[in-house]
Amino acid sequence: MNRIETNVIIIGGGATGAGIARDLSMRGLLCVLIEKNDIASGTTGRNHGLLHSGARYAVKDHESARECIRENKILKKIASHCIEDTGGLFVTLPEDDPAYHRNLIEGCKYAGIEAKEISIRKALEMEPNLNPDILSALVVPDGTIDPFRLSSANILDAKERGSTILTHTKVTGVIKSGARITGVECIDLKGRKTEVYADLVINAAGIWGQEVSALAGIEIKMFPSKGSMLIIDYRINNVVVNRCRPPADGDIIVPGDTVSLIGTTSKEISYDRINELTVDDEEISILLSDAEMLIPNVRHTRALRAYCGVRPLLAVSGEAQGRNISRGIALLDHHERDGLEGMITIAGGKLMTYRLMAEKTADLACEKLGIKKECTTHLVPLPGSEKKIARKSRIKDFTGIPDSVVGSTLYRHGQRLHSILTKNKKNYRVICECEMVTEGEIEYAIKKLEVKDLVDLRRRTRIGMGPCQGELCAYRGAGLFQEFGGSTPEESVILLQDFLEERWKGMKPVLWGDGLREAEFTYWIYQGLFGMAHMDEVKHKKKKILNKDILPADAKTDNKKKKGK
Amino acid sequence: MIKIENISFDHCIKCTVCTMYCPVSQATHLFPGPKASGPDAERLRIKNPELVDSSLKFCTNCKRCEIACPSDVKIAELIQNAKWNYLKIHWFRPRDFFMSRTDLVGGIATLFSGIVNFIIGLSIVRIFMHLFLKIPFRTVFPKYEKTTFRRIFKKELRWSQSEYSKKVIYFHGCYVNYNNNSLGRDFVKVMNALGYGVEMKKEKCCGVPLIANGYIEKAKKNAVYNIASLQKGGGDSKIVATSSSCTFALKNEYSSFLELDNSGIADRIEFVTRFIYNEFLSGNIPKMKPLGIRAAYHSPCHLERMGGVMYTLGILKKIPGLELVVLNSECCGIAGTYGFKNENYDISQSVGKSLFNLIDKAVPEFVITDCETCKMQIEMNTKYKVLHPVTAIAMALDIK
Ligand SMILES: Cc1cc2nc3c(=O)[nH]c(=O)nc-3n(C[C@H](O)[C@H](O)[C@H](O)COP(=O)(O)OP(=O)(O)OC[C@H]3O[C@@H](n4cnc5c(N)ncnc54)[C@H](O)[C@@H]3O)c2cc1C
Ligand code: SF4
Numbered sequence: 011m012n013r014i015e016t017n018v019i020i021i022g023g024g025a026t027g028a029g030i031a032r033d034l035s036m037r038g039l040l041c042v043l044i045e046k047n048d049i050a051s052g053t054t055g056r057n058h059g060l061l062h063s064g065a066r067y068a069v070k071d072h073e074s075a076r077e078c079i080r081e082n083k084i085l086k087k088i089a090s091h092c093i094e095d096t097g098g099l100f101v102t103l104p105e106d107d108p109a110y111h112r113n114l115i116e117g118c119k120y121a122g123i124e125a126k127e128i129s130i131r132k133a134l135e136m137e138p139n140l141n142p143d144i145l146s147a148l149v150v151p152d153g154t155i156d157p158f159r160l161s162s163a164n165i166l167d168a169k170e171r172g173s174t175i176l177t178h179t180k181v182t183g184v185i186k187s188g189a190r191i192t193g194v195e196c197i198d199l200k201g202r203k204t205e206v207y208a209d210l211v212i213n214a215a216g217i218w219g220q221e222v223s224a225l226a227g228i229e230i231k232m233f234p235s236k237g238s239m240l241i242i243d244y245r246i247n248n249v250v251v252n253r254c255r256p257p258a259d260g261d262i263i264v265p266g267d268t269v270s271l272i273g274t275t276s277k278e279i280s281y282d283r284i285n286e287l288t289v290d291d292e293e294i295s296i297l298l299s300d301a302e303m304l305i306p307n308v309r310h311t312r313a314l315r316a317y318c319g320v321r322p323l324l325a326v327s328g329e330a331q332g333r334n335i336s337r338g339i340a341l342l343d344h345h346e347r348d349g350l351e352g353m354i355t356i357a358g359g360k361l362m363t364y365r366l367m368a369e370k371t372a373d374l375a376c377e378k379l380g381i382k383k384e385c386t387t388h389l390v391p392l393p394g395s396e397k398k399i400a401r402k403s404r405i406k407d408f409t410g411i412p413d414s415v416v417g418s419t420l421y422r423h424g425q426r427l428h429s430i431l432t433k434n435k436k437n438y439r440v441i442c443e444c445e446m447v448t449e450g451e452i453e454y455a456i457k458k459l460e461v462k463d464l465v466d467l468r469r470r471t472r473i474g475m476g477p478c479q480g481e482l483c484a485y486r487g488a489g490l491f492q493e494f495g496g497s498t499p500e501e502s503v504i505l506l507q508d509f510l511e512e513r514w515k516g517m518k519p520v521l522w523g524d525g526l527r528e529a530e531f532t533y534w535i536y537q538g539l540f541g542m543a544h545m546d547e548v549k550h551k552k553k554k555i556l557n558k559d560i561l562p563a564d565a566k567t568d569n570k571k572k573k574g575k
Numbered sequence: 576m577i578k579i580e581n582i583s584f585d586h587c588i589k590c591t592v593c594t595m596y597c598p599v600s601q602a603t604h605l606f607p608g609p610k611a612s613g614p615d616a617e618r619l620r621i622k623n624p625e626l627v628d629s630s631l632k633f634c635t636n637c638k639r640c641e642i643a644c645p646s647d648v649k650i651a652e653l654i655q656n657a658k659w660n661y662l663k664i665h666w667f668r669p670r671d672f673f674m675s676r677t678d679l680v681g682g683i684a685t686l687f688s689g690i691v692n693f694i695i696g697l698s699i700v701r702i703f704m705h706l707f708l709k710i711p712f713r714t715v716f717p718k719y720e721k722t723t724f725r726r727i728f729k730k731e732l733r734w735s736q737s738e739y740s741k742k743v744i745y746f747h748g749c750y751v752n753y754n755n756n757s758l759g760r761d762f763v764k765v766m767n768a769l770g771y772g773v774e775m776k777k778e779k780c781c782g783v784p785l786i787a788n789g790y791i792e793k794a795k796k797n798a799v800y801n802i803a804s805l806q807k808g809g810g811d812s813k814i815v816a817t818s819s820s821c822t823f824a825l826k827n828e829y830s831s832f833l834e835l836d837n838s839g840i841a842d843r844i845e846f847v848t849r850f851i852y853n854e855f856l857s858g859n860i861p862k863m864k865p866l867g868i869r870a871a872y873h874s875p876c877h878l879e880r881m882g883g884v885m886y887t888l889g890i891l892k893k894i895p896g897l898e899l900v901v902l903n904s905e906c907c908g909i910a911g912t913y914g915f916k917n918e919n920y921d922i923s924q925s926v927g928k929s930l931f932n933l934i935d936k937a938v939p940e941f942v943i944t945d946c947e948t949c950k951m952q953i954e955m956n957t958k959y960k961v962l963h964p965v966t967a968i969a970m971a972l973d974i975k
């Protein structure tokens with residue numbers, strides 16, 4: 011069994027956990043972050059990435075609204091490459107109560123959110139695809155936020171400041187010494203166990219926080235509320251479009267990188283179902299028909315995927331409904347609450363309040379550990395968001411790499427672009443043609459961004475996230491794991507298969523029209539042409555391989571040795 | 576944000592067949608091909624217009640990709656649109672300006688055809704053009720005629736046309752008017768032999784070279800003029816053209832690309848070989864004598880796009896004594912004004928190479944093709960004279 015010692019253990023690699031790791035390492039503490047899956051694979055990667063202005067809460071929940079607009083302004087500064095300052099619209103449809111418009115303006119004013127009424131003509135100029143029958147329009151400082159980039163940049167910073175990141179490693183138990191928690195036990199994908207000891211354990215496991223605290227014998231009650239979303243395969247809007255009515259199903263369309271996201275439904279589910287997430291037909295038809303009312307063009311577009319997430323809200327009272335329950339931040343000191351020293355839990359909040367959640371948690375952690383350092387995360391930009399985005403024409407003149415590649419890489423990695431797009435053959439080879447991911451970017455991600463498999467790679471680079479959903483890039487990407495990640499050919503095939511299965515899951519609920527044609531074509535390529543239909547033999551081997559490291563750092567030399575024999 | 580109306584890009588299933596068929600992406604790595612420049616890049620351009628790639632300029636608009644696409648994506652159209660909507664070129668480009676004003680330049684050049692032909696043939700002038708206008712030194716410009724076809728028609732041919740009970744309206748295009756009067760004469764001869772009198776309306780350049788060089792507004796103006804003029808008092812007689820590119824523009828691009836209403840003329844426009852084919856089919860075949868020649872036939876890209884090649888082959892096969900070698904479908908590489916530019920010259924040449932080889936292998940006496948710029952390219956790069964199918968028929972009619 012491995013043994014690691016550190017200052018602080020963070021359980022959960024969502025935005026919250028990643029933010030805490032960064033905050034604490036900026037205050038000079040060493041952290042070990044343990045994530046059972048991949049960075050941002052939990053709720054953080056399963057929302058529509060709205061950088062709230064706060065307007066959605068302005069009528070009902072002033073505290074959340076104020077929190078949002080404050081963080082909104084901070085993130086625009088420190089996380090510029092993860093954020094698009096698109097602006098947002100609240101539009102009233104003929105079906106909606108016109109009074110809400112007034113209430114909203116009032117609420118925004120009260121919360122300090124700049125909301126400006128504009129003419130319908132102006133709104134249509136801003137967003138030409140909007141329903142022309144709207145009755146009124148309001149501009150608010152909404153934006154969009156890329157959860158994968160945001161989490162990854164926080165992790166990268168924490169790592170560069172000395173913290174350790176263990177992904178695909180699950181916390182299975184806590185180590186106690188009397189009434190004090192002194193560490194955790196965890197197990198990785200291949201069944202290897204590790205004990206990590208620390209002065210403090212932070213439970214940032216989101217909706218799974220209930221499970222994690224149960225490991226320590228503490229009871230907290232989460233309130234799982236499922237939300238489903240749809241992805242349209244290109245941007246049908248450039249501005250966040252909200253429906254001007256009390257928050258309800260299918261009332262928002264958020265542009266996100268090359269796609270648009272229709273959100274969301276809200277449905278109470280029982281806690282034991284938080285892992286079996288499926289989107290049903292009814293939700294899809296609600297989302298589609300409601301989105302069509304905002305942007306009529308939706309009718310002619312291709313729905314790419316459907317997915318859902320579970321809001322990690324702490325239950326405060328029994329009767330509250332998914333949307334009515336406060337999105338407030340809950341920070342629990344288990345010493346105070348349960349008499350157990352050495353562990354705190356952070357839950358609730360939002361993706362875009364991750365930094366504030368991290369600040370509050372780190373403040374408490376420092377207090378408990380007797381460290382007197384102030385939070386600076388609101389001042390220091392994330393890696394990639396430093397200074398103003400460089401003139402990309404300079405890169406282009408030098409390397410001759412096309413604008414579409416330079417621009418797309420800049421979107422994803424901000425200033426780190428300079429260490430990726432060098433004048434190297436790799437950067438002229440486009441691996442993912444929908445999203446313009448080059449071989450160079452993939453090498454960077456595998457080597458620097460905690461990538462263990464193709465699904466992780468997708469979260470860091472958008473490979474396989476375009477309309478073809480991996481049709482052309484998946485096998486190329488899998489091959490590159492051998493080159494940059496040291497996987498064997500068999501392992502690469504397994505990575506490929508897992509990736510295709512994951513893509514398939516999200517596509518299945520929305521397979522019709524062109525999406526279906528494309529899926530059939532992909533099926534033919536992999537199952538027929540590449541013979542993946544006969545993968546059972548390889549699967550057999552999978553068991554054996556799982557007992558080894560999937561990507562051992564020294565695998566390459568190992569392989570060579572074997573060949574030599 | 577643009578208003579998204581043309582969403583044909585969204586039907587793409589990324590099969591990459593189009594890129595396999597694109598002659599330019601075969602010839603150069605500088606052009607990533609129709610899939611990458613069309614449907615793939617369109618999503619990126621919608622996200623942020625700054626992501627437009629300058630490599631779009633290498634597309635010749637040959638439309639072979641559109642023929643190949645199983646999803647009916649209007650790839651070439653997407654690329655043309657993107658080229659001029661996103662790349663936003665505003666400065667004055669003398670070469671492109673004059674190259675695309677075929678009627679303006681042709682009108683002047685025919686007045687001084689002797690001097691003009693002499694001057695543009697001089698090495699020193701061609702060096703100058705190479706250096707300053709970026710027109711390849713090796714370019715052989717088409718000779719300008721001493722007069723225009725319209726004048727010839729007015730003076731010599733018009734009088735006899737009322738003898739025929741049926742009539743067609745002839746859209747001659749710039750090339751016949753300024754560079755190849757004899758094709759116009761051949762057309763009238765063949766129509767008359769079929770029992771049709773020829774009438775001509777006022778016309779301006781169809782707009783193809785303007786579109787190719789980014790003068791979309793000017794192209795629209797010309798198109799509006801042509802639609803109005805051709806619509807006027809023609810009854811339901813067919814409007815027939817001898818240039819495949821003019822035909823494609825009048826019939827398709829006016830509506831699909833320039834977004835104009837050409838419904839009043841679209842159904843009446845026909846490429847000449849299809850018109851003749853239908854006449855032949857209904858038994859109206861004039862007396863032709865055996866030609867006794869061997870010719871290789873090259874199918875122009877735009878005619879292929881219109882699905883017109885079978886008609887040309889159909890009528891050529893009816894010419895007695897014409898031994899025809901049908902060449903594999905290849906792009907000649909000139910693409911209108913494309914091959915007349917320095918920056919495209921090498922690409923244009925390497926695209927055309929396989930065609931030139933095929934022609935040489937066929938050992939013909941003549942090459943036959945329907946397109947004027949294909950003709951220029953082939954004559955520049957092989958030793959053969961190139962005939963229009965209508966000319967071939969006229970030759971067979973002439974034999975006494
Ligand atoms: C449908 C929907 C839409 C939303 N829209 C928005 C929005 O537009 N804007 C916004 O700001 N917020 C939005 N949110 C809220 C936001 O997504 C969440 O509040 C936020 O992502 C929570 O992040 P987290 O890090 O706390 O939790 P998570 O991202 O869930 O992170 C917890 C992590 O802990 C890991 N973990 C669990 N158990 C263990 C264990 N035993 N060992 C190791 N690791 C473990 C999990 O794998 C997971 O990665 C939305 C939420 C939903 C559901
Ligand atoms: S129009 Fe021709 S050159 Fe342009 S992309 Fe299509 S096939 Fe290639």
Ligand code: SF4
Nearest residue numbers: 587588590591593644
């Ligand atoms: S041929 Fe058509 S469907 Fe296939 S990649 Fe090209 S544009 Fe897409």
